[in-house]
Amino acid sequence: MTGQVLLTMRGISKYFPGVRALENVDFTLRAGEVHALMGENGAGKSTLIKVLTGVYPKDGGEILMDGKSISPSSPLEAQKCNISTVYQEVNLCPNLTVAENIFIGREPRKAGRIDWKTINRRAAELLKQLNLEIDVTKTLDNYSVAVQQMIAIARAVDVDAKVLILDEPTSSLDENETSRLFDVVRGLKKQGLGVVFVSHFLDQIYELCDRVTVLRNGELVGAYEIEKLPRVELISKMIGKELGDIQSMGKNDAAERGEVLIEAKGLTAFGRIKDFDLTVHKGEVIGFAGLLGSGRTETAELLFGVAKPEKGTLKLGGSEIRFATPLDAMHHKIAFCPEDRKVQGIIGDLTVRENIIIGLQAKNGMWSHIPMKEQERIAEEYIKLLQIKVSSPEQLIKNLSGGNQQKAIIARWLVTEPNLLILDEPTRGIDIGTKTEIQKMVIRLAREKQMAIIFISSEIDEMTRTCTRLAVLRDRKKVTELSGDEIYPDRVMAAIAGGV
Ligand SMILES: Nc1ncnc2c1ncn2[C@@H]1O[C@H](COP(=O)(O)OP(=O)(O)OP(=O)(O)O)[C@@H](O)[C@H]1O
Ligand SMILES: [Mg+2]
Secondary structure (H helix, E strand, C coil), rough: CCEEEEEEEEEEEEEECCEEEEEEEEEEEEEEEEEECCCCCCCHHHHHHHCCCCCCCEEHHHHEEECCEECCHHHHHHHHEEEEEEEECCCCCCCCEHHHHCCCCCCCECCCEEEEHHHHHHHHHHHHHHCCCCCCCEEHCCCHHHHHHHHHHHHHHHCCCCCCECCCCCCCCCCHHHHHHHHHHHHHCCCCCEEEECCCCCHHHHHCCCEEEECCCEHHHEEEEEEHHHHHHHHHHHCCCCCCCHCCCCCCCCCCCCCCEEEEEEECCCEEEEEEEEEEEEECEEEECCCCCCCCCHHHHHHHCCCCCCEEEECCCEEECCCCCHHHHHCCEEEEECCCHHHHHCCCEEEEEEHHHHHHHHCCCCCCCHHHHHHHHHHHHHHHHHCCCCCCCCCCCHCCHHHHHHHHHHHHCCCCCCEEEEEEECCCCCHHHHHHHHHHHHHHHHHHCEEEEEEEECCCCHHHHHHCCCCCCCCCCCEEEEEEHHCCCHHHHHHHHHHC
């Protein structure tokens, strides 16, 4: 049961130079409801949340909390109004301990001194409520992005919140962690909290949420009860047109594969992967399927020279090779687009053009000059190819929406025109329309440019649509390969789980 209205946002507008991020948007949140905020990349979801939490001043409209007008001018002030947030990009400090991250800025004190014992104990207790039993005295960078996300949530729920905002909290969580988080959210809902939930995962929206507010191009499309809104209608409200194209995308019916490009035999690196064999042909899209922690990313890193194998061989075009560094791998026309775009990806204070060109610049050598005209041409070509929403290529990348930053990083690797492109969760956080575009692009690159692509994704549907072959990993070993007719969701799921 949902209760009375907790929070009202009325007629909210927000403009950035050249961008109308929000125009006259209304939003209401009731006590005890989980309210989804949906829309394509750049629709204005994060901006609405940042206006609510005082990160950005609003250019119009008003915010009422419990019937009283508020206008927080910082997240801390918002917190004092009982509004707590976990942002899309985890913003914790990697070199502080887990416990410090949870209590930073509000450390319990004893006789004027920070009371570390209490901090550590309370942090451990809090995380235990989220079913996370880890050493809270270790620094944050010891833990995966998924765990860091849970820590951010622990921090957010520990303050006296009436409204909890989760901006794409699950995009780096696996199924287990997600269902744990959902249990936590349901518990908070029972206590009467209002939860705002931003996500691109339809299944999750239907599983968890009571209502949904849809934004498109900075405008309100409407607010709906989830139960009464069929999925197809929700999607067409988001993209502003009928479905057709998205549903009609078929499978990647394996085109001719070319000659052998790269061959791994018995690759082993302690704690990463054991005895990994794989032969990659030109023109293939090979999926690495498996749960979080199964060794997908770690294996990709071995192929790209991020880590070095202790045993085993790697052959490229028939001759044995060892990559000393990722740059070395790049010179051999291998590209790797990493999973964690915040840490390994964007350089916030550079423009979109510069962020895209960096890939080429690194490959060509820092001193080789790429004429400005050429840079502009390339940037524009890829902005168009990936439909990156920018006001201009000269916009700072940190001002793009999360999904559009992700696309720019993919562009960075595409410009190097690799023979082997490794994409680690390329569609995470990307809206459903563009997701399909990226999948199509992958298939096109393989077919038309004979590029070999290694595609890592946690979404089985997209793997089965996009890949011509799957390497299934479990517990840091390749357990089987699937190809052709074997690639369908139930079979893949069973292979991942260890049923067959
Ligand atoms: N600080 C900023 N400066 C300039 N433009 C910005 C800034 N922040 C956001 N924008 C622009 O406002 C628009 C809305 O962005 P927002 O981040 O709210 O999208 P979103 O709905 O959260 O998308 P995503 O699903 O990709 O996270 C985008 O066009 C974005 O480029
Ligand atoms: Mg966003």
